[in-house]
Amino acid sequence: MNKKNKASAIKIPKILKESKFSPLAIEVVKKLKQSGFKGYLVGGCVRDSLVGIKAKDFDVSTNATPEEVKKIFRSSRIIGKRFRLVHVFSRNELIEVSTFRANASKKDNGSGVIKDSEGKILRDNVWGTLEEDCIRRDFSINALYFDPIENNLCDFHSGLQHIQKKILVSIGNPLIRFEEDPVRSLRAIRFSSKLDFKISNDVKEAIYQKGHLLRNISNARMFDEFCKIFLTKKAFNNFNKLNSFGVLKYLINTDNYVKNSFGLRFQHAALINTDNRLKASKSVTPGFLIAALLWPRLIDISKEKGSLNLRKFFRSMDRIIREQQVLTAVPRKFHGYIKDIWSLQLKLETRLGHQPYKILNHPRFRAAYDFLLLREEAARDSQGIGDWWTQFQKVNRTSKIELLKSLRESRSGPVEKKFGFLEELS
Ligand code: ATP
Ligand code: MG
Numbered sequence: 001m002n003k004k005n006k007a008s009a010i011k012i013p014k015i016l017k018e019s020k021f022s023p024l025a026i027e028v029v030k031k032l033k034q035s036g037f038k039g040y041l042v043g044g045c046v047r048d049s050l051v052g053i054k055a056k057d058f059d060v061s062t063n064a065t066p067e068e069v070k071k072i073f074r075s076s077r078i079i080g081k082r083f084r085l086v087h088v089f090s091r092n093e094l095i096e097v098s099t100f101r102a103n104a105s106k107k108d109n110g111s112g113v114i115k116d117s118e119g120k121i122l123r124d125n126v127w128g129t130l131e132e133d134c135i136r137r138d139f140s141i142n143a144l145y146f147d148p149i150e151n152n153l154c155d156f157h158s159g160l161q162h163i164q165k166k167i168l169v170s171i172g173n174p175l176i177r178f179e180e181d182p183v184r185s186l187r188a189i190r191f192s193s194k195l196d197f198k199i200s201n202d203v204k205e206a207i208y209q210k211g212h213l214l215r216n217i218s219n220a221r222m223f224d225e226f227c228k229i230f231l232t233k234k235a236f237n238n239f240n241k242l243n244s245f246g247v248l249k250y251l252i253n254t255d256n257y258v259k260n261s262f263g264l265r266f267q268h269a270a271l272i273n274t275d276n277r278l279k280a281s282k283s284v285t286p287g288f289l290i291a292a293l294l295w296p297r298l299i300d301i302s303k304e305k306g307s308l309n310l311r312k313f314f315r316s317m318d319r320i321i322r323e324q325q326v327l328t329a330v331p332r333k334f335h336g337y338i339k340d341i342w343s344l345q346l347k348l349e350t351r352l353g354h355q356p357y358k359i360l361n362h363p364r365f366r367a368a369y370d371f372l373l374l375r376e377e378a379a380r381d382s383q384g385i386g387d388w389w390t391q392f393q394k395v396n397r398t399s400k401i402e403l404l405k406s407l408r409e410s411r412s413g414p415v416e417k418k419f420g421f422l423e424e425l426s
Contacts, residue, residue: 010153010160017151019049024093025058026148028073032097033149035072037064038130040145040154047141050163051195060088060097061133061145069097084125102128103135118179118213131156138177138184139191140169166197174206182213186225186251189241193234207245214250223328226251227286233278235289236271252293253324255300262423263296266378273374287334288367291341292374294320298342299424306426308419310346317342337364344368345375349385349419351407356392357400369393379421 025041032039039062045055062069066078069086076088076097085098101124124136130145137143140157147153153160162169168191170177170184178184185207192199199207214222229238229251242248243256257263270292277284298320302313317339324330330338340362347359348368359365369389376382392403 022058042145046144046146100133102126102132168197169200170203174203178206178210193237211247219329226328235274269374269377287337291338340364341368379423
């Protein structure tokens, strides 16, 4: 029996047969097949369905070229240069249809695959067979091809077995695969957290050895990966894994804080808070998390003899964002947002005169208040400022005046200039 027959003889797990795939994705496969081409659901949607996770997006793989796919679907467009594919869309859904590609190193005929001096693939548009397409995927669990019309599963790299064993295995030598595309090391960490899978030893070794190549990845792609890593309910887990593999520094411009330090406790509080918000279907933004992850560094740079140097604080804000921008593109709209959250921290503490009324109406008040609560959670002396604001928001006008009055009375002498929690500034 040849490899192809062996692959198609696989017994389809019940969980896959009963999975709810997007009707549009199934329609795309159906139409491709009716037009005489092959069509498979592939990648994350097949993997997630087998693990019992609801798939969030659906990719289709075919032997039709982008131009041929485009002809079949009226609502479609060809996108990408490095990696050309077709988006087939309906009003509220989008299916990515990619053409089978050949393994770059095997079919490098100079026409469609371009690599840089460190082995990174810059362009990857050499068409190939299903088997060849399989080989160029990153991990065996991502290389399962499912034809939902004929209930046929192609698995050339024991992906199904690895899903059952809960292990992430590279297709081919991970040292070479991570050179071709260093982002695969981040993907390995992300999938292991998402699926609760172990990472095979050779993949672990490749992350250690090739992680440094992440320096060469564009900041736009790193930002995409940043969002997938930190805004999909596994931020805390991913942060710790990235740190232990020594690759966190390519995603966030933070120092390595020691266990039990304010910096690390605050970062952890922000990551756990992000995960919990997502689990409760609350909104999250990368801006808030970036503001939090960089906060300990801002404080470190701005502190002087146990208190905050305000000039340094305001000057350093732009610098820190600029430095982060080199690692991951930070969309412009978040720059002001991050700086607002940071500078509001000062005002939330001082609460001078009638300012608290103004602060309540500030468009970033809610984010800044949440941020303050996280700082308090991480600091061992909270000073009750968060509580004060919780009260101030809730109560009526008369009680607001009372709150401000008692605040004034509680302050002996001139308003405290000192900002920050003791531990934060230690
Ligand atoms: P998720 O959508 O949960 O992030 P996914 O596996 O669907 O996971 P995508 O980035 O959507 O990830 O990619 C779809 C498929 O394309 C993957 O399952 C994998 O087979 C292949 N793929 C994506 N990125 C790479 C890569 N950098 N190297 C090799 N194959 C990749
Ligand atoms: Mg996907």
